[in-house]
Amino acid sequence: MLIHRFVQDRSGNIVIIFALFAVTLMSVAGLAIDFQRSVSAKSSIQAALDAAALSGAKAVQTTSTNKAKITSDAQAMFSADILLSNTSLDCPKPTINVDTTKGLVTASINCDLPTVFGGLFSLEKMSIGASSTAAIQVSNLDLVMMLDVSGSMSGSKLADLKTAAKDAIDILITPYSKDRVRIGFNTYSTAVNVGDYAKAVKGDNYNKNSKLKNCVTERDGIAKFRDDAPKSGKEMTEIAKSTNGNAMSCPESSLEPLSANATTLKNQIGKLKANGWTAGHLGIAWAWYLISPDWADIWPTASTPLAYDETDTIKAVILMTDGEFNTYYQTAQGNSVQQSKKLCENMKKEGVLVYSVAFQAPTSGKKVLKACATSAEYFYDAKNGTELKAAYAEIASRLTNLRIAK
Numbered sequence: 001m002l003i004h005r006f007v008q009d010r011s012g013n014i015v016i017i018f019a020l021f022a023v024t025l026m027s028v029a030g031l032a033i034d035f036q037r038s039v040s041a042k043s044s045i046q047a048a049l050d051a052a053a054l055s056g057a058k059a060v061q062t063t064s065t066n067k068a069k070i071t072s073d074a075q076a077m078f079s080a081d082i083l084l085s086n087t088s089l090d091c092p093k094p095t096i097n098v099d100t101t102k103g104l105v106t107a108s109i110n111c112d113l114p115t116v117f118g119g120l121f122s123l124e125k126m127s128i129g130a131s132s133t134a135a136i137q138v139s140n141l142d143l144v145m146m147l148d149v150s151g152s153m154s155g156s157k158l159a160d161l162k163t164a165a166k167d168a169i170d171i172l173i174t175p176y177s178k179d180r181v182r183i184g185f186n187t188y189s190t191a192v193n194v195g196d197y198a199k200a201v202k203g204d205n206y207n208k209n210s211k212l213k214n215c216v217t218e219r220d221g222i223a224k225f226r227d228d229a230p231k232s233g234k235e236m237t238e239i240a241k242s243t244n245g246n247a248m249s250c251p252e253s254s255l256e257p258l259s260a261n262a263t264t265l266k267n268q269i270g271k272l273k274a275n276g277w278t279a280g281h282l283g284i285a286w287a288w289y290l291i292s293p294d295w296a297d298i299w300p301t302a303s304t305p306l307a308y309d310e311t312d313t314i315k316a317v318i319l320m321t322d323g324e325f326n327t328y329y330q331t332a333q334g335n336s337v338q339q340s341k342k343l344c345e346n347m348k349k350e351g352v353l354v355y356s357v358a359f360q361a362p363t364s365g366k367k368v369l370k371a372c373a374t375s376a377e378y379f380y381d382a383k384n385g386t387e388l389k390a391a392y393a394e395i396a397s398r399l400t401n402l403r404i405a406k
Helices: 002-008 011-062 067-085 156-172 195-205 262-269 280-291 336-349 363-372 385-399
Strands: 095-099 104-114 125-136 140-148 181-188 255-259 313-321 353-359 379-382 402-404
Touching (some): 011 095, 011 104, 011 125, 140 156, 140 280, 156 181, 156 262, 156 353, 156 385, 181 262, 280 313, 280 363, 313 363, 336 363, 363 379
Parallel strands (some): 140 313
Antiparallel strands (some): 104 125, 181 255
């Protein structure tokens, strides 16, 4: 009888079954936790790998063709990033492949993630692989920098401007960019000195015996506020005195048409000298003329501006001042600020990106530059030389296009 009852009693089976089920449930839950950890780890690896590939591509574009150094620097960046984001991972150095011809940097890796519960199933670690390819995507770029060389820029301010402009050139013109990136600059103060291009832009108004033969002011008539070529009644003029009674004078420095020669550009910028008042609208006008396709017959062949609608092309200007736009000549066209806004409006209608930098400028100077900028994020307010250099470097970096290819 006792034996029969023992055989019929199954209550203990339930306990055993529940215990087995609980163990299985906990194991599955543990694997789910490990799986979630692997998803998070994969994200960390991919982010660090993308950053390493991008840094390598940036090096190819800017300063380096040394594959060994690019590889070493990219690996160091990955290691630093992964250490900060996920200390549980065991990662070797990523494999870095550098193609300086195509501008591609590929990074790949396999990392191990120790499991927390996987050991229950003899799974001590999980292998996680990832890869990333960064590509240099260099658009055609026509960029002109409008440089204020008025008297208030004398001394350290002009020195800071020279450094900022040169640094921007070095960021943009590289062995990889070749002639796809061209930069020009124009200077302005009381007027604009057009140098060797004076006869071509003045036409019948050119007087080879005049002390101001290379000096120009704003245009009037149908060409005002436009980028029409200086011909057929649209030539440049020279007016003896501005509206505030200041005698017309030219800055010693002239302008430099679009060029892919960084050395030439930097050498010319190094010669800048400051003097005179601030006819900012003239600086804006000439920045526009230097990138206008309508002026193709004026500039050298290598400096011919690309068409506004050229495929894969960026056309941009960087406007800059440290003062108030206080000098103008054609009263009927409005003051310097009013003329500046009209010029900027028409330039932006052609698709030109307008960056503007105020350098220790008064409120009035900032207002006109803000109005001229393509949008609020295209305006920079530099309070010192360090911020000026940072502004130019950031603009140059924004004009440099790096992307993750896959």
